Amino acid sequence: MNHSLVNWFKFASPASFYPLVGRLIPFFATAAAILTIAGLWVGLVVAPTDAQQGEGYRIIFVHVPASWMSMFIYCVMAFWAALGLAFNTRLSGMMTSALAPTGALFAFLSLWTGALWGKPMWGAWWVWDARLTSQLILFFLYLGFIALQAAIDDPRRADKAGAILALVGVINVPIIYFSVQWWNTLHQGASVSMTKAPSMAHTMLLGMLLMALAFWAYTIAVALMRVRCIILERELTSGWVKKNAME
């Protein structure tokens, strides 16, 4: 093995992951605070009014980044779940369960802000179109994952059951993303995508991207804080926790 490179597998052990994460949290928490202030300032003060929707469109600065995040967090959870099942690493299961509550929060925010926007713009709080329904299923998948893990006492078995649910549920993410292309939906198509130029004003786009980065930093900070708690809970009997973390 080449010793000049960082040995990433070292950090698969909770004992060496715990202090590393402790050093990273303040950085991401600060980034989240700064980016949120910048994003809200651009979104609420700098960005122009929309030609048709007036000021009501400004909900996108929370709605769109929250929706992106809810889908992305589920993919990350599925990644950790697959890693945990294949390599039997303890940390993978801990990361999966640390991410779930934040994912559920963003899925809920996405649905709630969408409803607030939908009432004045569409004329309905909720419609059963493919995009809204699949996003609701994502929210239920998060709740199901949390409930399933909480229902099983043995943490390793809880991780396995949760991992299978996370992997099965990941099929829903592309369905959410492409639902507006595959079917006639009331929900509009993507304003920002990888295949074409964004169909919105530049300052609006900037505000949305800043908020997306803020949500990323927030998610990382909160998930790492949560994984530290889970590590302490599960490794309470091992020597290193007593020696280092309890100081």
Add this chain to the structure above:
Amino acid sequence: MKPRHKRLLLIVGALAVLGIATALVLNAFRSNLVFFYTPTQIANGEVPKNTAFRIGGLVKAGSLTRDGITSSFVVTDTAKDVTVTYSGILPDLFREGRGMVAQGKLGNDGQFVATEVLAKHDENYMPPEVKDAVNQAQKAAKTLKP
């Protein structure tokens, strides 16, 4: 092959099977997942008879007439037109030339009687000045055409 590689392969295989199964199910449900029908589909008789369904399309420019809270307008997908009548308050984003979705039944006279009208927003977000510029450019392009 190490056990962990076997497990990884099993996961990938299971996900692939599940993905294909989902794709087949969604494909079978294709018509039921449609939120609205277009006027062309109505003209072709693709919509269920005597049941409520949704119609979607653009509100034809200059077709909106109001009588109290009862309004009537023409929905078009640029190929076919359907007249819609609705009594109730239209949503904020409801404009002529814009998208909308209405729920209701098709009468025998070919008129669609709506019980609910929703405005459909497009994916374009732009400030009013840009919108004016776009409109003027479109007008200019129209007048230039022979």
